[in-house]
Amino acid sequence: MSSGPALPDAVPPAEPVGGSGGEAAGAEVLGQPEIARALTRIAHEVLERNKGAADLVLLGIPTRGLPLAQRLAARLAEVEPGLDPTAVAGSLDVTMYRDDLHKHPTRALGATDLPAAGIDDRVVVLVDDVLFSGRTIRAALDALNDLGRPRAVQLAVLVDRGHRELPIRADYVGKNLPTSLAEKVRVRLVETDGVDSVRIDGGAR
Amino acid sequence: MRHLLSAADLDRTTAIEVLDAAAQMAATQAREIKKLPTLRGRTVVNLFFEDSTRTRISFETAAKRLSADVINFAAKGSSVSKGESLKDTAQTLQAMGADAVVIRHPASGAPHRLAHSGWVGTSVVNAGDGTHQHPTQALLDAYTIRRHLTGTTANPDGVGNDLAGLRVAIVGDVLHSRVARSNVQLLHTLGAEVTLVSPPTLVPVGAEAWPCSISYHLDAVLADQQPDAIMMLRVQRERMGGDRTGATGFFPSPLEYTRSFGLDSRRLRMLPDHAIVLHPGPMNRGLEISAEAADSPRAVILEQVANGVAVRMAVLYLLLAQERETLA
Structure with missing residues (x-):
């Protein structure tokens, strides 16, 4: 009954793994300033696309989507005066909606915490760290379906590493990262891992 | 965790893990749509050889909230009254494709026997056996x-x-x-x-x-x-x-x-x-x-009754939402 963090994507050899260790191997593709700039850009793109922050809800997918959603909300609040970042950001645990539960050891459940106003008739921006097979996002769409009926759902990811298995694409991408299936993309954030970095490990190198 | 037979099977870490999962399950039960798709396609058999109201209904509710199929079996009115043994009853249920058996039995140790005798390959959850464990x-x-x-x-x-x-x-x-x-x-x-x-x-x-x-x-x-x-x-x-x-x-x-x-x-x-x-x-x-x-x-x-559903959802989730192969 062991359980790891709710990992953002499904295929075992290529998932971002939390925690420290493996510091030497691989290459850092995004550091702290790059991640900060990407999030600032995404925040502005979200505001531009939605013509302001009215009716916006940012739902982070645990584990690492959640701090990203909170950072995005803080940036929205900097640009849009009067916006309360805590009333915009929430979390959406998709573990119980996954289609690959039986392929992994049991996962710990994360918390689902919607803003008080709910999601009905609002624009929901799902936030995750890595977009890979798309199965996490499919599970998130199913979970949203049980929670309410948003007017629109958009997707923001820090890294899009390709290899989609479902017809899903991101509306806002921090960085497109072409990878091979043998490589691992590791996203680490200050809130969960003590440091901001995106690395590619393993693969032919 | 393959079976839940006794409170003594749970160490501190595992027990806290179950309680934490129950907290998340309880949160989902405050929603308008309480059903989760997590155990879709799995079958849970409630095998009750002893009278029970809240435990059976609680397990049934928990399994259904996780989208599992539930078969309720009460010894009264079944072939048990014709003298069918626990082994034959359990193997019959296994043949019908059960993934987990929730058993209540007046004899202490019946769930342990069912889990370790090799009669069935399902997960076994003890829902009360004699004066032994619950x-x-x-x-x-x-x-x-x-x-x-x-x-x-x-x-x-x-x-x-x-x-x-x-x-x-x-x-x-x-x-x-x-x-x-x-x-x-x-x-x-x-x-x-x-x-x-x-x-x-x-x-x-x-x-x-x-x-x-x-x-x-x-x-x-x-x-x-x-x-x-x-x-x-x-x-x-x-x-x-x-x-x-x-x-x-x-x-x-x-x-x-x-x-x-x-x-x-x-x-x-x-x-x-x-x-x-x-x-x-x-x-x-x-x-x-x-x-x-x-x-x-x-x-x-x-509140204990309401929490019972969340806790049993957590137990079923932790027992069943994992590799099918390891359950064989």
Whole structure:
């Protein structure tokens, strides 16, 4: 009954793994300033696309989507005066909606915490760290379906590493990262891992 | 975790993991749409050889909220009354494709036999066997205690906490109580100090070896220990024999039992202000608990029932939502 963090994507050899260790191997593709700039850009793109922050809800997918959603909300609040970042950001645990539960050891459940106003008739921006097979996002769409009926759902990811298995694409991408299936993309954030970095490990190198 | 047979199977980490999962399950039960797709396509059999209302309904609700198919099997009206053995009954259910068997049986050890005999390849959950164990009841009691006594405004369910330092008194018919046995083990694992309070006739042989203290005087325990939670056990008169006056071999009369070990308004006032009152149900009002105590704001008895669904959802999730291959 062991359980790891709710990992953002499904295929075992290529998932971002939390925690420290493996510091030497691989290459850092995004550091702290790059991640900060990407999030600032995404925040502005979200505001531009939605013509302001009215009716916006940012739902982070645990584990690492959640701090990203909170950072995005803080940036929205900097640009849009009067916006309360805590009333915009929430979390959406998709573990119980996954289609690959039986392929992994049991996962710990994360918390689902919607803003008080709910999601009905609002624009929901799902936030995750890595977009890979798309199965996490499919599970998130199913979970949203049980929670309410948003007017629109958009997707923001820090890294899009390709290899989609479902017809899903991101509306806002921090960085497109072409990878091979043998490589691992590791996203680490200050809130969960003590440091901001995106690395590619393993693969032919 | 493959089976859940005894509260002693759970170490501290695993127990907290189950309680934390239950907290997330409970959160989903506050939604408008309570059903989750997690166990879609799995089949859970409720195999009940002994009467039960809340445990069976609770397991059935939990399985259905996780989208599992549920087959209810009650020994009454089945081929068991024609003399079919536990083995044949279980193998029949296995042949119908069950992934988990939730079993209640009057014989202590029946779930263990089912899990380890090699008769069936399913997960086995003990829903109460004889006077042995009732682990999901202990989990829901621990969950209820943790939520009420360690929860904060920021963390209302006490996620991640154990029960270290809390004093729990378990009062009444310990001899016939699987709930008491499971609770002593689990609450001790989670760090609580447990005191059993019972007439000497209702203390089982060997109880002095359990990880708890034993007292024969309820008033003294209430006054000296100031327990944070008090759990009243049902007097299981169907297991006691006795005559029409209510006298049994275990106590002279119901009135005398109530005077010595019943929770009434006077004893309720002796408890500290934050203390909660638990009862696994069904209650004998007027015997082990007065109506005033049962209906007081400190009684969390109905909440125990609601938490039971969340805890059983967590158990089914942790047992079934994993590799099918390892269950073969």
